Amino acid sequence: MKAEIIAIGTELLLGHIVNTNAAFLSQKLAEIGIDVYYQTTVGDNPGRLEEAIKKAAARSDIVITSGGLGPTVDDITIETIARLIKRKGVKWIRNNVGTAPGLITEYIGKTLIALPGPPREIEPMFEKDIIPYLKRLSGAKVSMISRSIKTTGLAESQVNGLVKDLLALKPPTTVGIYAKLGQVELKIMSKANDKAAARRSIAKIERKIRLKLKDRIFGYDDETLESAVGKILSKKRLTIATAESCTGGLLAHRITNISGSSDYFLMGLITYSNAAKIDILGVPEILIKDFGAVSEPVALAMADRIRIKAGSDIGVGITGIAGPTGGTKKKPMGLVYIALAAKNKKVVRELRFKGSREEVKFQASQIALDMIRRNI
Amino acid sequence: MKAEIIAIGTELLLGHIVNTNAAFLSQKLAEIGIDVYYQTTVGDNPGRLEEAIKKAAARSDIVITSGGLGPTVDDITIETIARLIKRKGVKWIRNNVGTAPGLITEYIGKTLIALPGPPREIEPMFEKDIIPYLKRLSGAKVSMISRSIKTTGLAESQVNGLVKDLLALKPPTTVGIYAKLGQVELKIMSKANDKAAARRSIAKIERKIRLKLKDRIFGYDDETLESAVGKILSKKRLTIATAESCTGGLLAHRITNISGSSDYFLMGLITYSNAAKIDILGVPEILIKDFGAVSEPVALAMADRIRIKAGSDIGVGITGIAGPTGGTKKKPMGLVYIALAAKNKKVVRELRFKGSREEVKFQASQIALDMIRRNI
Numbered sequence: 001m002k003a004e005i006i007a008i009g010t011e012l013l014l015g016h017i018v019n020t021n022a023a024f025l026s027q028k029l030a031e032i033g034i035d036v037y038y039q040t041t042v043g044d045n046p047g048r049l050e051e052a053i054k055k056a057a058a059r060s061d062i063v064i065t066s067g068g069l070g071p072t073v074d075d076i077t078i079e080t081i082a083r084l085i086k087r088k089g090v091k092w093i094r095n096n097v098g099t100a101p102g103l104i105t106e107y108i109g110k111t112l113i114a115l116p117g118p119p120r121e122i123e124p125m126f127e128k129d130i131i132p133y134l135k136r137l138s139g140a141k142v143s144m145i146s147r148s149i150k151t152t153g154l155a156e157s158q159v160n161g162l163v164k165d166l167l168a169l170k171p172p173t174t175v176g177i178y179a180k181l182g183q184v185e186l187k188i189m190s191k192a193n194d195k196a197a198a199r200r201s202i203a204k205i206e207r208k209i210r211l212k213l214k215d216r217i218f219g220y221d222d223e224t225l226e227s228a229v230g231k232i233l234s235k236k237r238l239t240i241a242t243a244e245s246c247t248g249g250l251l252a253h254r255i256t257n258i259s260g261s262s263d264y265f266l267m268g269l270i271t272y273s274n275a276a277k278i279d280i281l282g283v284p285e286i287l288i289k290d291f292g293a294v295s296e297p298v299a300l301a302m303a304d305r306i307r308i309k310a311g312s313d314i315g316v317g318i319t320g321i322a323g324p325t326g327g328t329k330k331k332p333m334g335l336v337y338i339a340l341a342a343k344n345k346k347v348v349r350e351l352r353f354k355g356s357r358e359e360v361k362f363q364a365s366q367i368a369l370d371m372i373r374r375n376i
Numbered sequence: 377m378k379a380e381i382i383a384i385g386t387e388l389l390l391g392h393i394v395n396t397n398a399a400f401l402s403q404k405l406a407e408i409g410i411d412v413y414y415q416t417t418v419g420d421n422p423g424r425l426e427e428a429i430k431k432a433a434a435r436s437d438i439v440i441t442s443g444g445l446g447p448t449v450d451d452i453t454i455e456t457i458a459r460l461i462k463r464k465g466v467k468w469i470r471n472n473v474g475t476a477p478g479l480i481t482e483y484i485g486k487t488l489i490a491l492p493g494p495p496r497e498i499e500p501m502f503e504k505d506i507i508p509y510l511k512r513l514s515g516a517k518v519s520m521i522s523r524s525i526k527t528t529g530l531a532e533s534q535v536n537g538l539v540k541d542l543l544a545l546k547p548p549t550t551v552g553i554y555a556k557l558g559q560v561e562l563k564i565m566s567k568a569n570d571k572a573a574a575r576r577s578i579a580k581i582e583r584k585i586r587l588k589l590k591d592r593i594f595g596y597d598d599e600t601l602e603s604a605v606g607k608i609l610s611k612k613r614l615t616i617a618t619a620e621s622c623t624g625g626l627l628a629h630r631i632t633n634i635s636g637s638s639d640y641f642l643m644g645l646i647t648y649s650n651a652a653k654i655d656i657l658g659v660p661e662i663l664i665k666d667f668g669a670v671s672e673p674v675a676l677a678m679a680d681r682i683r684i685k686a687g688s689d690i691g692v693g694i695t696g697i698a699g700p701t702g703g704t705k706k707k708p709m710g711l712v713y714i715a716l717a718a719k720n721k722k723v724v725r726e727l728r729f730k731g732s733r734e735e736v737k738f739q740a741s742q743i744a745l746d747m748i749r750r751n752i
Contacts, residue, residue, distance in 0.1 A: 013412045015403025016554060016563065018396050022417065027391025036389045037424060039417035041398065048413060178392060187392065242646075248632025249625030252646045256624025257734055259700055261648075267656060268646030270618075270628045276643035280685065310652065324635055358633055 001138045003034050003062035006052050008077055009117060010043040012067075021066045021122055028126060032135055033143045033191060034062065044074040046083075053084060057110040062134065067117030069100035077114050081105065085112070093129045097121045104133065111137060145198045149186045149209055151216040152225060152370050159184045162212045166205060173201045175209075181359060182366035183225070186213075218373055225369045226254045233264040238376060241310030242268040242368075243281055243302040245293070246320035246336060251365045266310040271302070281305050292331065294319050296348050299337035303348075307341050314376065315341045316368055320351075322360045336364045340371050347375055377514045379410045380432040384444035384453055385493060386419040396495055397442045404502060408511055409519045409567060410438065420450045422459075429460060433486045438510065443493030445476035453490050457481065461488070469505045473497045480509065487513060521574045525562045525585055527592040528601060528746050535560045538588045542581060549577045551585075557735060558742035559601070562589075594749055601745045602630045608752060609640040616748065617686030618644040619657055619678040621669070622696035622712060627741045642686040647678070657681050668707065670695050672724050675713035679724075683717050690752065691717040692744055696727075698736045712740045716747050723751055 005026065007019050022039040029036055037060065042048045049068070056063040068077035085107050093102035098121040103114045113130060115122045151159060156179035160167065163186065166175045173190040188205050192198035210217060219228040233240060242252050242265075252268035255261055271277040274293055278285050283301045291297045299317045307315025320336025327333030332352070339348040349371065353363045381402065383395050398415040405412055413436065418424045425444070432439040444453035461483050469478035474497040479490045489506060491498045527535060532555035536543065539562065542551045549566040564581050568574035586593060595604040609616060618628050618641075628644030631637055647653040650669055654661050659677045667673045675693045683691025696712025703709030708728070715724040725747065729739045 007415075011552060011554075012399070013402055013415065014406050014552075014565075015399040015401070015412075016552060018394060018399045019415075020394050023388070023391040023394045025391070026389055030390050036391075037419065037421075038428075039383075039389065039395075041415035043413065045413075052414075176387060176390075176392065178387070189390075244625075247629075248637075248641075249620075249628030249644050249646070252625030253623075253629045253737075256646070256648065256698075257737070259733055261624075262702075265624075265648050267648060267652040268625050268644075270625070270632070270644030270646075272632065272638050272641050272643060276686065280643060309656065322632075326638075357635055361629075361633070 001034050001062060002060045003029050003036050003064060004056040004060040005036060005039045006049070006056060006063065006065045007039070007041040007117075008044065008049060008065055008068035009041075010045075010074070012041045013043045020119055021117070024119065024123060025064060025066070025126065028131060029134075030144045030189075031146075032131060032138070034134060034138060044068060044076050046076045046080045049076060049080045050084060053080070053107070053112070057107050057112065060110065062111045062113065062137075063107070064113045064115065064130075066115050066122055069102070069114060069116045071100070075100075078103075081107075081112065081114055093125055095121055095125060097124060102129070104130075143195065143198075144189060144191050145195060145202060146187055146189045147202050147206060148221050149188070149206065149213070149217055150219045150223065150225075151184050151186075151213055152182055152218055152366055153216050154184060154213075156184050159186065159213065163209055166208060169205075173198070173205065175205060181355075182363045215374065218370065225366060225373070227258050229255070229369050229372050230258040230261055230264065232373060232376060234260065236376060238314060239264050239266050239310075239312040240314045240316065240372070241266045241306045241312040242316045242318075243306035244268065244270050244318045245272060245277070245302070246322040247318050247361050247364050247368070248272065248322075250361050251316065251318065251368050254365055254369065266312045267306075269306055269309075277302070282309065294321055294331050294335060294337065296337050296339070296350065299339035300341065300346060300348050303339040303341035304346070313342060314372065316372065317341070318364055318368055320360070320364060322357045324357060334360050336360070338364060338368050338371060340375055342376070345375065347371060377410050377438060378436045379405050379412050379438040379440060380436040381412060381415045382425070382428050382432060382439065382441045383415070383417040383493075384420065384425060384441055385417070386450070388417045388443075389419045397493070397498055400495065400499060401440060401442070401502065404507060405510075406520045406565075407522070408507060408514065410510060410514060420444060420452050422452045422456045425452060425456045426460060429456070429483070429488070433483050433488065436486065438487045438489065438513075439483070440489045440491065440506075442491050442498055445478070445490060445492045447476070451476075457483075457488065457490055469501055471497055471501060473500060478505070480506075519571065519574075520565060520567045521571060521578060522563055522565045523578050523582060524597050525564070525582065525589070525593055526595045526599065526601075527560050527562075527589055528558055528594055528742055529592050530560060530589075532560050535562070535589065539585055542584060545581075549574070549581065551581060557731070558739045591750065594746065601742060601749070603634050605631070605745050605748050606634040606637055606640065608749060610636065612752060614690060614752060615640050615642050615686075615688040616690045616692065617642045617682045617688040618692045618694075619682035620644065620646050620694045621648060621653070621678070622698040623694050623737050623740050623744070624648065624698075626737050627692065627694065627744050630741055630745065642688045643682075645682055645685075653678070658685070670697055670707050670711060670713065672713050672715070672726065675715035676717065676722060676724050679715040679717035680722070689718060690748065692748065693717070694740055694744055696736070696740060698733045700733060710736050712736070714740060714744050714747060716751050718752070721751065723747060
């Protein structure tokens with residue numbers, strides 16, 4: 001079965017909001033084996049919406065609209081659909097979050113589904129009511145199973161080079177590559193009548209990828225680098241504390257995004273000023289004088305001091321220049337030192353990041369989390 | 377002039393990535409007075425792309441595609457366009473970030489522009505080369521001017537109620553309302569031949585909105601709550617320090633996202649454990665014993681102690697239950713106390729947030745920033 005998605009809203013055409021519904025709906029449809037060939041966005045204009053629905057219904061089995069269901073004059077979906085379907089029956093779908101219900105009806109023999117626009121309304125409604133409906137409708141024996149493999153520490157081109165042959169695979173089982181800042185993911189997808197066969201075929205490719213990417217892989221599917229680190233710390237019953245300068249609390253924020261992190265995260269200190277580094281954290285003043293606040297010895301001292309201060313097994317220290325100002329020729333913007341201290345181990349790395357202030361902060365937190373993961 | 381946007385990529389139809397280019401291009405086109413009536417997404421399929429370009433060119437003056445320009449077999453845009461335009465001339469657009477150049481050509485008398493897919497490639501190319509080109513093409517006298525007014529502390533329905541009459545305004549000058557977590561924005565847009573006239577008409581509406589929303593407004597256009605707070609702290613030459621429990625460093629992270637924050641942010645402490653609250657921060661143990669770690673007196677003591685420890689003008693203390701676990705009947709998940717301490721002033725608020733762990737953290741940081749803004 002083929003489906004098509006029509007997003008409705010002038011605010012989308014003005015670029016005031018990003019259409020996240022199209023990605024959400026497409027992904028969920030793919031999971032139950034329904035292909036999406038087109039996504040279209042139209043404004044709050046009955047004529048253009050009518051034309052878009054007609055076109056979509058002519059070439060697809062299922063048409064799903066999002067938006068335009070509310071009570072204001074801009075909300076044109078219901079009247080447009082009413083005009084198209086004349087007096088045919090409509091199945092209303094309860095909205096547990098907002099006020100406007102969704103609906104399922106039929107148009108020229110095709111299934112027409114209208115859903116609300118706000119993500120927090122459409123997402124639970126789609127999961128709870130529409131997916132089961134579409135599964136019954138399509139007799140969904142074919143389904144899409146996927147597996148994400150997440151890496152950090154390698155550039156997209158490096159991952160690409162390592163798994164080139166797998167990226168060229170043809171359906172039913174394919175591999176895609178997706179790069180984000182400081183992270184590259186491989187997604188194995190398999191479309192099959194037989195779920196067990198699809199899982200076997202995914203497992204086979206996953207083994208190949210693991211052999212190639214080894215310990216660059218930090219997690220799978222919904223795992224994040226911070227959840228992977230949390231899992232290891234919990235399992236090994238280790239505690240951690242952080243001393244951050246240029247990342248300004250981002251590392252602690254990411255660690256504490258994980259539920260249960262209070263079991264292993266003892267404390268964080270953000271020493272933005274030299275005075276705080278010396279007086280509160282206890283970094284020897286002479287180190288800052290001799291090497292500068294942004295230096296290997298200071299990062300190491302920060303990691304060591306916070307470990308002792310917090311009484312934790314592991315201490316992390318980060319010092320650098322997030323930019324856009326503050327850089328010099330010798331110590332340019334993006335220069336960051338990250339250190340990890342444990343009882344019998346000390347590691348420090350010098351990094352040179354590119355990008356905006358927030359991008360430098362994020363990349364530094366990413367490397368710090370990866371250093372924790374790889375050193376405990 | 378009317379434009380249409382076609383995004384190309386099977387990864388979009390699978391929902392693996394969100395189409396942010398459509399919003400970016402639409403917003404930029406609106407700013408130079410070019411209307412967008414349709415956004416379409418098609419996969420890496422030459423037949424369907426060809427059909428989409430034909431359809432778009434038939435009803436619009438400008439067709440802009442994004443994606444599919446790379447060197448792999450999936451990249452079908454160039455070959456498809458070549459087939460459509462036959463031997464017509466092509467103006468290549470240099471890509472300063474990635475490898476694939478963009479192009480401008482003509483198809484059935486309409487302007488056809490093909491741009492790369494990655495946001496970090498398409499955005500600078502569009503700003504640098506395509507906007508000037510389109511301005512010349514459209515003779516762009518009409519342009520869209522906009523002004524965003526940002527508020528926090530009021531729900532969308534409250535803001536809606538206060539400016540209802542303005543939200544009903546008809547073109548050329550209109551007002552839109554956009555709600556995000558902990559923040560509601562009003563966007564005034566004016567389309568006019570005469571920029572000065574458009575600016576006057578926006579200024580008039582802005583004055584009305586300011587009268588209604590008063591100090592709930594924290595900033596305009598690109599300002600954020602953290603940049604607004606930074607501006608006030610810089611101007612008043614005040615310094616700040618933070619003691620966070622449930623927000624886990626997010627408040628410090630947001631404050632330090634602002635370039636120049638090292639002038640006013642002295643230090644942050646993340647005291648996740650009671651031991652850290654008592655031993656490192658110096659919160660009296662008896663307060664935690666008598667009232668619990670999540671309580672008004674502990675939030676106040678945290679704010680006061682960090683202010684003294686850092687030697688800052690202002691101290692902020694946050695303690696709460698971010699969830700999803702750790703809540704009790706008396707102290708449920710989402711309960712957060714936020715305190716602000718200055719030399720002659722102490723303020724504390726009790727909040728009850730809904731949402732995920734990260735949403736609770738974000739909302740708490742939002743209120744804390746707003747308390748700083750409103751109390752200094």
